[in-house]
Amino acid sequence: MRKLALEDEILLQVQKPARYLGNEVNAVYKDSKIPIRFAMCFPDVYEVGMSHLGLQILYDMFNRREDTWCERVYSPWTDLDAIMRERGIPLFALESQDPVRTFDFLGITLQFELCYTNVLQILDLSGIPLYAADRDDSVPIVIGGGPCAYNPEPMAPFFDMFYIGEGEVQYDALLDLYKEMKAAGKGRKAFLEAAAEQVPGIYVPSLYEVEYNGDGTIRRFAPVSKKVPARVKRQVVQDLDAAPYPLRQLVPLMQVTQDRAVVEIQRGCIRGCRFCQAGMVYRPNRERSLETLERYTDDLVQNTGQDDINLSSLSSSDYTCIKELVNYIVDNYASRGTTLQLPSLRIDTFSLDVMQRLQEAKRGNLTFAPEAGSQRLRDVINKGITEEEILEGSREAFRGGWKKVKLYFMLGLPTETEEDRREIARLANRIAVAYFQEVPKEKRGGRCDITVSTSFFVPKPFTPFQWAPMYTPEEYLSFAGNVYDEIQNVLNRRSIWYKYHEADGSVLEGFLARGDRRCAAVIAEAYRLGALYDAWIETWDFSRWTQACRNTGVDMDFFALRARDESEILPWDFIDIGVSREFMEREWHRAQQGVITANCREACSGCGAAAVGCRIWETERADKLSVDAGIQETGGTSR
Amino acid sequence: MRARVKFAKYGAMKFIGHLELMRFMHGAVRRAGLPVKYDEGMHRRMVMSFAMPLGVGATSSAEYMDIEMEEPVPTETAMRLLGEQMCEGIDILDFREVDDSKKMKAMTIVAAAVYDVKFREGYEPEWDWREDLRTLLSLETIPWVKETKKGTRELDMRPLIYSVDFEGVKGSPDLTDGSRGFRACLCCSVGENLKPEQLIGELYRRRGQEMPAFALIVHRVDLLTRQDEKLISLGDLGNPIS
Numbered sequence: 001m002r003k004l005a006l007e008d009e010i011l012l013q014v015q016k017p018a019r020y021l022g023n024e025v026n027a028v029y030k031d032s033k034i035p036i037r038f039a040m041c042f043p044d045v046y047e048v049g050m051s052h053l054g055l056q057i058l059y060d061m062f063n064r065r066e067d068t069w070c071e072r073v074y075s076p077w078t079d080l081d082a083i084m085r086e087r088g089i090p091l092f093a094l095e096s097q098d099p100v101r102t103f104d105f106l107g108i109t110l111q112f113e114l115c116y117t118n119v120l121q122i123l124d125l126s127g128i129p130l131y132a133a134d135r136d137d138s139v140p141i142v143i144g145g146g147p148c149a150y151n152p153e154p155m156a157p158f159f160d161m162f163y164i165g166e167g168e169v170q171y172d173a174l175l176d177l178y179k180e181m182k183a184a185g186k187g188r189k190a191f192l193e194a195a196a197e198q199v200p201g202i203y204v205p206s207l208y209e210v211e212y213n214g215d216g217t218i219r220r221f222a223p224v225s226k227k228v229p230a231r232v233k234r235q236v237v238q239d240l241d242a243a244p245y246p247l248r249q250l251v252p253l254m255q256v257t258q259d260r261a262v263v264e265i266q267r268g269c270i271r272g273c274r275f276c277q278a279g280m281v282y283r284p285n286r287e288r289s290l291e292t293l294e295r296y297t298d299d300l301v302q303n304t305g306q307d308d309i310n311l312s313s314l315s316s317s318d319y320t321c322i323k324e325l326v327n328y329i330v331d332n333y334a335s336r337g338t339t340l341q342l343p344s345l346r347i348d349t350f351s352l353d354v355m356q357r358l359q360e361a362k363r364g365n366l367t368f369a370p371e372a373g374s375q376r377l378r379d380v381i382n383k384g385i386t387e388e389e390i391l392e393g394s395r396e397a398f399r400g401g402w403k404k405v406k407l408y409f410m411l412g413l414p415t416e417t418e419e420d421r422r423e424i425a426r427l428a429n430r431i432a433v434a435y436f437q438e439v440p441k442e443k444r445g446g447r448c449d450i451t452v453s454t455s456f457f458v459p460k461p462f463t464p465f466q467w468a469p470m471y472t473p474e475e476y477l478s479f480a481g482n483v484y485d486e487i488q489n490v491l492n493r494r495s496i497w498y499k500y501h502e503a504d505g506s507v508l509e510g511f512l513a514r515g516d517r518r519c520a521a522v523i524a525e526a527y528r529l530g531a532l533y534d535a536w537i538e539t540w541d542f543s544r545w546t547q548a549c550r551n552t553g554v555d556m557d558f559f560a561l562r563a564r565d566e567s568e569i570l571p572w573d574f575i576d577i578g579v580s581r582e583f584m585e586r587e588w589h590r591a592q593q594g595v596i597t598a599n600c601r602e603a604c605s606g607c608g609a610a611a612v613g614c615r616i617w618e619t620e621r622a623d624k625l626s627v628d629a630g631i632q633e634t635g636g637t638s639r
Numbered sequence: 640m641r642a643r644v645k646f647a648k649y650g651a652m653k654f655i656g657h658l659e660l661m662r663f664m665h666g667a668v669r670r671a672g673l674p675v676k677y678d679e680g681m682h683r684r685m686v687m688s689f690a691m692p693l694g695v696g697a698t699s700s701a702e703y704m705d706i707e708m709e710e711p712v713p714t715e716t717a718m719r720l721l722g723e724q725m726c727e728g729i730d731i732l733d734f735r736e737v738d739d740s741k742k743m744k745a746m747t748i749v750a751a752a753v754y755d756v757k758f759r760e761g762y763e764p765e766w767d768w769r770e771d772l773r774t775l776l777s778l779e780t781i782p783w784v785k786e787t788k789k790g791t792r793e794l795d796m797r798p799l800i801y802s803v804d805f806e807g808v809k810g811s812p813d814l815t816d817g818s819r820g821f822r823a824c825l826c827c828s829v830g831e832n833l834k835p836e837q838l839i840g841e842l843y844r845r846r847g848q849e850m851p852a853f854a855l856i857v858h859r860v861d862l863l864t865r866q867d868e869k870l871i872s873l874g875d876l877g878n879p880i881s
Contacts, residue, residue, distance in 0.1 A: 001650050011696075018659060023726050025663075305666030305670035336669075337683035
């Protein structure tokens with residue numbers, strides 16, 4: 001029987017011991033005497049980490065290799081964290097329950113900026129020196145990945161290397177190289193150099209140096225040797241149908257955040273929302289075929305026993321065969337109680353019908369994300385949804401018996417004025433009016449329920465808004481105040497609920513998102529001062545970060561609030577995501593003029609993703625090709 | 640038809656709570672492809688029920704769950720299909736057809752549980768717990784304030800204790816000589832339920848002490864039902880399916 005790393009008394013006194021057991025359905029066990037042992041970490045609590053598809057893809061892919069055993073690691077919650085520190089218990093991987101320190105690799109995915117202190121916790125509890133420079137051959141190679149790795153610089157000193165792009169492409173080459181060099185007795189330093197030189201997409205921070213201007217901006221960012229590429233290319237899967245996909249997904253023993261079998265229907269998004277990092281860094285849009293997805297669904301239902309299927313993508317409605325796929329699942333699985341989740345679905349007759357058939361008809365929330373209150377500002381952010389579409393979707397939903405509508409907006413967007421913010425309240429009011437017009441009095445049973453939820457916009461690297469300013473927490477709260485005030489002014493104020501987030505967390509997120517290497521000292525200091533689980537209300541304390549900035553002499557506002565000039569070298573400019581900087585600049589200018597850009601299927605806007613395999617205009621749409629204003633500027637990625 | 644599945648729970652799975660275990664079993668039955676019945680609600684659920692939840696941390700060699708089946712599956716086949724879907728720490732021990740009337744559900748008819756109870760190393764009280772327990776058992780009534788989710792209730796504990804065996808238990812690795820613990824048969828039903836922790840907790844209470852957390856290691860040996868005034872194992876009801 002497998003021996004657990006924690007004694008019974010510890011497991012009985014911590015919350016949710018199932019977090020630390022492993023033993024899930026479809027977990028993989030191998031002989032510990034295997035050439036490569038890989039600890040794959042999601043630096044948040046188990047329930048969050050287990051809900052993430054990307055890690056399951058890599059877990060499955062690595063474990064297909066006969067020479068590799070990939071295991072999982074999640075952040076111990078604060079209760080276990082305290083016990084482990086007090087008793088000196090090293091952090092362990094779930095499957096073997098062996099200490100992480102004994103592994104060949106520790107891979108850490110960076111899904112959101114507020115997990116950065118958790119990364120230090122993982123290293124610390126594992127007994128691995130926090131700074132890569134302090135590590136010797138006795139500890140694992142620490143490799144980072146995920147969306148935040150597109151600006152790895154604030155975390156650069158803590159990682160030996162980053163993998164830039166989609167893991168399916170180059171991990172086999174990296175692991176082969178490691179095995180070969182390990183067998184030849186080569187050490188850590190030699191491997192890092194060889195990986196940076198030979199494996200595309202590998203970024204080794206210690207092999208690059210940065211010089212700064214007097215004003216604090218970057219003067220020069222370059223590799224220390226000619227053999228190391230000056231620009232690191234994002235790795236992109238060309239044929240999703242041929243890429244490995246996990247069909248024996250882990251089934252957790254406890255309730256997790258997203259407790260379902262996940263079918264990834266497509267990657268990338270055709271809509272060019274200018275605030276959205278995912279929409280840019282996962283270009284080009286690539287679909288899996290209907291045939292493949294039907295087979296995946298069958299296998300996943302069989303192998304997981306899950307009764308809830310998530311059709312994962314950035315925009316479900318844009319998947320070409322969405323109706324066929326949904327009908328296939330309904331016809332084959334609804335009779336045994338299977339339900340379906342379709343994130344980012346446009347609200348129309350089809351989606352309402354699907355919800356009625358599959359989601360227990362319990363009439364939950366309908367969600368719209370207009371992101372901005374006025375049409376002018378929606379054009380600035382290129383959010384291709386019109387007020388009439390929102391109102392028509394709502395009317396249809398109200399006719400179908402729904403009463404609750406949720407609306408998501410961002411505050412602090414580029415060019416935003418007080419008038420734009422007040423328009424949020426007015427839009428909510430018009431939806432309430434639609435309810436009273438659409439539903440006859442005798443069928444109403446009370447008011448409708450409209451929740452307006454705002455978050456503060458955080459500019460992200462590799463978006464057209466990467467140059468945009470942010471605001472102080474006080475300013476953000478005054479923005480929320482505008483919305484609140486206007487809600488008090490509208491007719492249907494009693495049907496409208498308003499929720500907004502704390503502002504200082506967004507400022508920290510902005511600091512970490514657009515920071516450079518000098519921010520690492522702040523992260524380490526904040527961690528030393530006790531910062532951990534910064535995305536959790538229970539543990540969030542901004543004062544640790546302001547204190548950390550004071551202690552290290554780093555100006556948070558310089559990184560978080562400052563508007564960037566287009567001539568400035570940005571910390572992430574050395575990464576080539578396949579979408580060109582020219583396209584970003586062009587989009588930034590069009591945004592300021594309030595000019596929208598068509599989605600990828602309407603017209604190609606020449607973003608440069610053709611260089612990483614975009615085939616949207618090569619295949620069935622080739623005949624419709626029309627040259628858009630910007631298309632002659634393609635190919636900006638090859639410099 | 641109703642099938643009753645008998646299974647053991649141990650190892651890492653002892654930390655899995657009752658709701659989690661139910662989810663696990665639902666998934667396992669689906670993966671095994673057994674022809675089970677779904678209810679007629681909007682969200683169709685498998686018709687499955689458990690005899691009696693087992694506390695987190697306790698192990699068991701005889702848990703029972705009832706599943707309503709569309710059609711019978713031979714015992715051997717069903718045990719193999721289900722067994723293949725288990726994680727380490729759950730073993731399928733039996734699968735048989737039982738009376739499918741409403742009043743004969745395992746959760747309805749369960750009457751008693753047999754536990755092997757011992758003190759965790761380092762947690763044995765400094766006083767002679769055997770002597771205290773014997774004294775307790777010799778009482779005619781044991782007034783007891785039971786704490787429940789809804790508040791407290793005053794009860795007599797004595798009639799809920801069916802038997803206690805100090806003399807060692809054959810085949811029980813820890814209790815063979817009776818030196819570290821005891822075997823107890825306690826009332827365990829929908830109406831009334833006495834847990835080993837409550838029985839031993841009463842000894843501490845009578846000494847003006849509180850039982851330390853995790854002091855006991857509890858293993859459920861079997862669940863019993865009453866038939867002709869006698870207690871028999873739930874596993875003895877019904878018949879294997881051929």
